[in-house]
Amino acid sequence: MSNTEKPLYSIKDISRLSGVSIATLSRYFNGQSIRLSNEEKVKKVLEETGYRPSIAARFMKGSSSGVIGLIVPEINHPFFAMIAEGVMQEARSKGQLVLCGSSAGSIDIERQVIDQFSQSILDGLIYIPVAKAENLPAIENFRNLPLVITARKNIIKGVPHIYHDGEKGGYLSTRYLIQLGRKRIGFIASFWDPPCANTELLSFMEQPASNTFSSVDRFRGYVKALKEANIPYDPDLVVVTGYGHKSGVDAATSLIGRFSGCNGIIAMTQAVANGCASQFKRQGYTIPSDISIILFDANESKADYTFTSIELHLIEMGRESVRSLNGLIEGKPVSSICLDVELCVRDTTAILKHT
Incomplete structure (x- = not known):
């Protein structure tokens, strides 16, 4: 072990160093009262060792907290x-x-x-x-x-x-918009912390790390449906953004500014879909005739529209x-x-x- 590495202590080590039983330590870690002299011994050893009890050390075998x-x-x-x-x-x-x-x-x-x-x-x-x-x-x-x-x-x-099954959701929503005659379908990918820009999302989709993102999983279905219908993929129809209402407003503004000719939208949340729809409406577009919108798991009680959605249960x-x-x-x-x-x-x- 190098000089910079700290020794790893077990519950047994703490018992030995403090001179109290494991049962007593268990009571102490669970917030139960123990003899004051034992409590002082335990605190001293914990301070010296920097030991922090894991969950496994908290309970006797077979016990449960509920x-x-x-x-x-x-x-x-x-x-x-x-x-x-x-x-x-x-x-x-x-x-x-x-x-x-x-x-x-x-x-x-x-x-x-x-x-x-x-x-x-x-x-x-x-x-x-x-x-x-x-x-x-x-x-x-x-x-x-x-x-x-x-x-x-x-x-x-x-x-x-x-x-x-996020990929299936992305596929079903894209395929349905295509069946409605819409071939310029925007995909609004929401992230807490975006891993890439819209121009990089297609290549990022192939990386193992992309599996951790639900938006990328849904994006796979989007790409699959486009390919199946022989519709060329266009990164200008993809917006990488957040999860809130303003994210939807900004996404719609981006699509309009890119002159993308967008006539369909797939959004990850209702807040994003609401923001997107409101901005399109301000710019003179009509929902759903000019631009149709599908989102994932609508919550009608807070919706500006009764959205077509992918139900997630x-x-x-x-x-x-x-x-x-x-x-x-x-x-x-x-x-x-x-x-x-x-x-x-x-x-x-x-x-x-x-x-």
Whole structure:
């Protein structure tokens, strides 16, 4: 071991160095009262060693807290809020409590939340990472804790993932717009932290790191449908942006400014679709006759239009995540699950009438 490396301590080491039993340490780490002299010994050793207890060290074998963790990129975002609702419904039906944390779309905050959760009393963790291919937070403190990744795929090897068939969603939405006679279809790719520009998205799609992004997964379906219909791919019809209303406004402004001739739009969220539609309307375009719009998982209660959408069944995704996590907690083999999607036709798509 080099001089710069810190020694790794186990719970047994802390027991030996402090002179207290593992059972006493377990009570201390769980917030239970122990003899004051023992508490002082433990604190002294923890300060000297820098030891931070992992979840695995918190419980005696076979014990359970009845609490599971949920980490989401943004709790106020409708997409994640619906998943969280499903998680809580299923957990409640099993008599479990849910400790929820938000990373606010930030890798740094996400790392802090993971660190805080690693010091909490959890039986397992449902984790929706900020979809960034590089610098994913280390989760070493959860190495021995049951873990499920939700709404993403191929994030952490050997961990079950619960995700939707994003490629199918991108394909169904693009194919439907083509069937309506629309061949200039804009794709608005939303990211918390964009990995590339619109001109690079096609090549980025071929990189292994792209698998962590739901927007890229949907983009694959978009490209597949265009190719199937012999429609040339045009990067000017692709906009890389964020997730909010302003992102949609900016995306529509970009498409108009590029003179792209866009007559169809695929948006990742309702907020983006609302912003996009409002900007097109301000510029004199009519929805859906001039420009038809399809989004992923519409929430009609907050929609400016009754959008045609790819339905994702987010509450069921949350419930399925808890079922998988409980399978891991019970020691059962659990595989990744790809949930199906379907196209729901509403008012924002129409046949293109040629003049």
